[in-house]
Amino acid sequence: MVDAGAKCPKQRFMDFLAGKHLRLTSQRRTIIDTAFGTRRHFTAEQLLAWAHRRDKSVSRATVYRTLPLLTESGLVREMDFGKDYKFYDPNYAEHPHHNHIICQDCDKIVEFESEQLKQLENQISQRLGFSVQAHRLQITAHCEEFKQRGSCKKKGE
Amino acid sequence: MVDAGAKCPKQRFMDFLAGKHLRLTSQRRTIIDTAFGTRRHFTAEQLLAWAHRRDKSVSRATVYRTLPLLTESGLVREMDFGKDYKFYDPNYAEHPHHNHIICQDCDKIVEFESEQLKQLENQISQRLGFSVQAHRLQITAHCEEFKQRGSCKKKGE
């Protein structure tokens, strides 16, 4: 079993828990369902709000205690977009190598993958004496709409 | 005047202050000297410690109030290396497009630039309808020493 895509993220995380002899509680189940039930990036506070809506027994402490497990499993990645709070990206479970373009004007975020980019990064790293473990590329940019109209509809959302 | 390298970072920051009609106080001068007097990344607390060593009148509040000015000027960049605190990199003043490789085992950080990488990023961004404003690439990797010996001397530094 090498194909990471063979099981759904939720199942893979449950396997991760089992592998560490950690228990699958109803709160954790709710948090997992919530985290992998969206493609959106979320903050700790948002995850709490969403999970709490599904199950009132999910507390802030448990969310904060589960988040490190999610990132440790590699299925969710902690992201810093220069805001005051951290975002968590659940899409690494299915797209382990994706990158982000952030529109500076409307904060729209587009995810993309590039085999060519990955190879170039590997090549450069090798030349420098490193073997790549993970990439993290963020491009800050102005989007088409901004270029054409000088602003974005989404601005301020 | 387009050549960003024409003036030293310190002078460029003083120009930035002047342009905003902000004052050059002795505390700010010390902070600037300190920040641009190193090539090392630093945390807010380190910057405070170093600056305070040069001038006892530099307070934590002023450091925290100056840091946003440094990043706003574009001469220093806020970096998140996944630690609990943020790092500030003063090398963007002289190398606006550099990237980072972080050794996961010893935390060694190597900075590098690549015209090819930059071009590829521009190309991809354009295809997606964005015009690039800034890049931010971090590669996490294992270093040569780790590959050869299974560990790094620097580990735990």
Next chain:
DNA sequence: ATCCATGCAAAGACTTTGCATAGTA
């Protein structure tokens, strides 16, 4: 039955801010 997980509220770590005073332009 064992031992991990949870909620709550207190404690922490890092930043920001109000206010009276000092200092630059």
Next chain:
DNA sequence: TACTATGCAAAGTCTTTGCATGGAT
């Protein structure tokens, strides 16, 4: 002189943690 900057300490914000209880395996 006018107005920004500073230090100090209090206040915030986001996270972590101790403890007694509950619950998964």
